[in-house]
Amino acid sequence: MLLSSLLWLSVLPFAPGTGAQNRDTPESHLVSLRGILEGPLAGWKAVFYLDPSLEAPVWEYVRGLLVGRNASYVLVDLGSDGALWSEEQPKELLRGNFMVHVVVFQNDPRPFFEAVSLQWNPQYLLFFSASNVTKNNLLLEDTFKGIERLLLVEKTYLTSSASRPVSGMFTSFPFEERKIKSIGIWSNTKFASKEDLFVDRFESFRGYEFQLGTWFDDFPYLHQSKTKPEGYGDGVEVEMLDAMARVLDFKYNFTTEPPDLKWGAFENGSWTGMLGMVHREEKNFTVNYFVITGERVDAFDASVSYWMEGFGMSMLSPPPLPKWRGTYYSFTPFVWLSLAVTFVLVLIIISIQDMLQPEPFLGGVGSTWPYLLRAMFNNSIPRLPKAHWQRLFVGSWWLYCFIVTTAYTANLIAFLTIPVFPGRIQTVQQLAESDYRVSMFDYGEFVPGALKSSRDPYYRALGEKLDLYPTYDGSVHPMLEGTHAYIESYSYNRILIFVDYEADNSYMLREQLYPGHLCWYFQKNTAWKYKFDHGIRRLVESGLIAHWIKVKTEDFLGRDFERRQQLQDKERLNQALSLEHLQGVFFILAMSWAAGVLVFAGEVLRHRCLLQELE
Structure with a gap:
């Protein structure tokens, strides 16, 4: 009796001679099933779908094979509800290359498989027909078009021995004119391994033209070519497609923009933008900037990752600090404090020695501090103490002042000629805690919703400060006004801000939002996706992806853009010192004169007070 529900069975040792071995010798076609299971599929975990209409001898023979298997397996009744069964199974059983799926049937097995969920998509599927009528049309059914390795074993009568059936092996080649082909007659020597049994059905795409759901607004990944007519793309994705097309023999056709002008998100129960075109099977796949997310993987087949990138945030560089402060930028506040404390200590020690x-x-503190200050300003000392031990002390003070003034003079030259900028915002936390808001063009990306629902407090804070705009101009202008940080995919953000808006005084934050692995999205259960996976891996491992991203970015930003950006805030062309550069010197002079006036006023008042006391 067949199982009506899923059972995981562990193999236990059974004595030989059970099941079909006690019956008459079965026909050669049925014996081939034993050869397949004990030969190329030996040791593989399997899911067996058994037809309840199988004849009793066939069922007894199959049961005997299962009892003797040396690997765990699952039994499924083809007469049960496929939808209910698939909903209860783990993903590891329904799809992938973890198990081989074997269907032993007499009548049409399609009703069961037409009811299973989209998550059912095994890599290896073997049909074993016990019928006397050919069933190779199963290989062309849409229900099984997503299977990567597909095989049908059925009775075949050779012309040389019409009375003796043998097991013919058939598979389908979707991109060839003759779609169903025989790969031979079952033989233990010819089909010794699983790879021999399940042949590659997609060695070549035979010049097929894939329809891609794309948008020519994805610098540097995909955009309108500068040198070709309208509709011809350029960018990293074009280089990748061209490289694989030469090997796999296919063509491709782009879409310049999605009809709804949306990028691709799940809204109101359906997919929009480029992902919507793929999900509705209007297009084969999309190659634009998409990161791998759980929601998308559930609805589409994602390729292997070819690059890692997130959403960058661009801001205006803060204006330089006032140039009059350049006179004290040479030392940090702690160094200035240390110099002042050191001067006071030396003044006390010299006064005590005197x-x-x-x-x-020297004759008192009033004469000592100007004497010590002369060394600070690189003025010569008019006379030295008579005591040798006091001369050693003054000499060490002079050497100390020489080193300090030399260091100050060297740094002063740099700070007088190079603008000094305040610290930039570089992280999400700093941006979230600042007064800046964030802006973004609302084109259907997942970022706005993800920020507002994020568990991270800083991401959620950005979501609360996010302003969405219906156009690029509307979203970028707040950033150019210095009130917002602009959010966009990192590479596109750099090109848009520096090229289209020529904002040379802007910069990209070091931290990115939602850094993730970029991929291509295919229709769910695309059987030939693995061919593109292999091609993408080879391009990544060879370093071509990184090279193309660098080259395509430099097409817009110029060569050595990053190095030039780093030097922009550190170096300037040689220029003469202007009054603006020397503001600090005049400020110190004014402060010194003001201090002198105050001291003079104090001395005058003190002198008058002494005269009044004498009178």
């Missing part, structure tokens, strides 16, 4: 001398050298 007081201990029989004949004071």
Whole structure:
């Protein structure tokens, strides 16, 4: 009796001689099933779909084969509800190359498989027909078009021995004129391995023209060619497609933009944009900028990743600090404090030393601090102390001042000629905690919704400060006004801001939003996707993807763009010092004169007070 539900069975040792071995010798076609299971499929976990209409001898023989298998397996009744069965199974059983799926049938098995969910898509599917009527039309059914390796084994009568059936092996080649072909008659020697049994059905696409759901607004990945007529693309994706087309023999046709002008998201129960065209089977696949997400993988087949990138944020560079501050930029505040404390300590020590001398050298604090200050300004010392130990102390102070003033002078030259900028915002946390808002063009990407529902507090804070605009101009202008950070895919963001809007005083934040692996999305259960996976892996491993991204980006930004951007804020052309550069010097002079006036006023008041006391 067949199982009406899924059963995982572990192999237990059974004594030989059970099942069909006690019956009459079966026909050679049925014996070939044993050869397949004990030969190329030996040791493989399997899912067996058994037809309840199988004749009793066939069923007994199959049951005997299953009892003797040395690997775990699953039994499924083809008379059961395929939809209910597939909903209860783990993804690892329904799809992929973890198990071989074997269908043993007498009558048409399509009703069961037409009801299973889209998640059912095994890599290896073998049909074993126990019928006397050919069933090779199964290989062309849309229900099984997503199977990568497909095989049908059925009774075949050779002309040389018409009375003796043999097992003919058939498969389909969707891109060839003769779609169903025989790969031979079952033989243990000819089909010794699983690869011999399940042949590659997609060695070549035979010049097939794929229809791609694309948008020519994806620099540097895909855009309108600058040198070719309207409708011809250029970019990284074109290089990838051309490289694989030469090997796999296919053509492709782009879509310049999706009808709804949306990128691709799941909205109101359906997919929009380029993903919508693929999901509705209007297009074969899309090659634009899409990262791998769980929601998309459930609805589409994602290729292997070819690059990793996120959404970048561009901002205006903050204006340079006032140039009059350049006089004290040479040292940090801590260094300035250390110099002041050191000067006070030396002043106290020298004053004490002078007081201990029989004949004071300087004659009090009022004469000592100008004496010490001369070394700070690289002025010569008019005379030295008479005591040798005091000379050593003054000499060490002079050497200390020489090193400090030399370091200050060297740094002062740089700070007087090169603008000094305040610290830039570089991380998501800094942006979220700042007063800046964020802007983005609303073209159907997942980012706005993801930010607002994020569990990360800083991402969620950006979502609350996000302003969406219906046009690029509307979303970029707030950034150019210095009130917003602009969000867009990183590479596109750089090209858009620096080329289209010529915002040379802008920069990209170091941290990216939602960095992810870029991929191509195909229709769900695309049987030939693995051919593109192999091609993409070879391009990635050879370094061609990284090379093309660099070249295509430089087509817009120029060569060595990143190095030039780094040098832009560090170096300037040689130029003469202007009054603007020396503002700090005049500021110090003014402050010194103001201090002198205050000291003079204090001395005048003190002198008048002394005169009044004498009178």
